[in-house]
Every structure is written in structure tokens, then in C-alpha cells.
Amino acid sequence: MGVTIAENQPVERRKKIAKILAEKGTNTGFCAIHNFLDHFATKWSMLVILHLGLAGKPRFNELKMSVTGISQRMLAVTLRSLESDGLVTRTIHPEIPPRVEYELTALGRSLLDVMMSLGEWANRHAEEILKARKKASRLN
């Protein structure tokens, strides 16, 4: 039909992307996606959310053990951040020794869904990407 590849791309999708990237409220200069990425586009946030989804209501040290490679400090920092963003609740049980449980909120669980899509994509295409990388490095 003489349409270019770009035109072939569903208009609907372009509209969606445009909406995602739109700066909301030009007066504030606030951009939702920038704001989001500044806070969540970190390895640890994503991993902690996934592990919280897996574990249910883990304690601090349970999380620390399961999230491979995370330091005590980064786990604490990440959890505080998620908590203040309303994604995670922190429940202190007044016992000795102290017991603290973390759990995803409804908001957190909705983000978990998205993180899972991301994780599934990563698993599905891991080899493909690795292959591309090796090819690219050979060309250097």
C-alpha cells in the first residue's frame, strides 16, 4: 500500500508512547516518566520488589539472604525508599529479639506485575542479547 515501515507502526501505539512521554503540567515541568525512572530504574528496587512478591512477608534478613549480592545498607536504603513511595509496608512486632516484616502494598503489587513482564522478557531474550553482544565485540 506504499506505506513506509514507520507508518506501518500502529498509530495507537504511537499515541500511547506520546502520552507516556508527555510532560504533565508545563507549569511544574513535571514529567511522570522521568520522575518514575529517577526513583525506580535501579537494579535493587526492581529486585527487591520481585523478591517481596515471591516471599510474601519476609523479614529484613530473609530478604537480605534472598536478594543475591545486596548489602545491608542498600537493602535498608531501598526499603525506605519503597516505603516512602507507598509501595511497601513495614510492620514492627514489639518482641525480643525484634521482628520486622515487609510486604507489598496494593500499589506495590501492581508494580510487581509490570516488573514480572520485564523479568519474563529478560529471561526470554537473555541468550539472544548475549549472542548479539558477542557478535558486536568480535567486530571491534
Added chain:
Amino acid sequence: MGVTIAENQPVERRKKIAKILAEKGTNTGFCAIHNFLDHFATKWSMLVILHLGLAGKPRFNELKMSVTGISQRMLAVTLRSLESDGLVTRTIHPEIPPRVEYELTALGRSLLDVMMSLGEWANRHAEEILKARKKASRLN
């Protein structure tokens, strides 16, 4: 039925998460999700992918103009990374002045879908998160 909240969470979902987080090939110690996040969990990768999805086959400076706040250096670095991962193609048109076009590969487009879910989540819940943050900062 006397099931706890944790048990209430679909078993299917837990299985999925476990699979995502599984270390593949214990001999290599290779974990797909870690590997993925190390490369893609950056603001610029995600934004560039979205803008590529929006624009189709933009030129370098078109991208630079549309991706708010990105420096020339980071755009170049990000594009080279995406290219070596097989997500983006780079087409040089031998003209004067030179013209270079970037475009998502099929693999890149499949990641775009995931990035869009992420972006839509960010838009949908931006206010909610902002509110939670304000509340948290008031408690300090």
C-alpha cells in the same frame, strides 16, 4: 478457607517470579535478571527506547532534541550500548552532510512493549506516589 494472605497469592505468580529470579546455569553463575538490570535499568536506555518507538527512524540530533535532558555523550553511549545488544540498528547514509538513522530491531520493539507497560504504570500512579511521598516527608 483459612488461607493466609500469603497463601492467597496465586501460586502461579510465585512460580513465575521464582523462574525469573532463578540463576540459570549454576556453573556460570549467570543470572538473567541481574544481567538484564545491569544493562537496562538506566533512565536513558528506557527513555531512548520509548522515543525510538515514537519517532520510527530518527536521526541522532532529532533524538537528542526529543529526549529531554540527555547530553550528546550519553545519547551516543546509550545508542552504542543498545546497538551492541541487538536492540537498535544504525544506518549511515553516505551523504554530505552525513545522515544517520536509528531504528528499533524486532527485539527492540518487543522490549518497547514492556517499557510501555512500565510507562503507563508510571503515568497512572504518578500522583498516588507523589502523595505517599509527601505524607512520608511530613512524618519525618
Added chain:
DNA sequence: CGGTATCCTTGGAGATACTG
């Protein structure tokens, strides 16, 4: 136009030690 090269700063993040 479409980049590299270089310098330089900042903050992300590990290691270690201490505490309610």
C-alpha cells in the same frame, strides 16, 4: 551532522563498626 576525546565532579554503593 554526528560524533570522539578528555577532564572533572558528584553521588551511588561497598566495607566496617557501632546500637536499641
Added chain:
DNA sequence: CAGTATCTCCAAGGATACCG
């Protein structure tokens, strides 16, 4: 157990200048 505090270091990334 579940953190905080402090020090430190490295690399992500901005600014600037130059090149094919």
C-alpha cells in the same frame, strides 16, 4: 535482629573541545 553512622572509592555522567 534490624538496623544507623561513617568513611571511602569508583564509575556514571556533565561540560567542553575537537574531528571526519
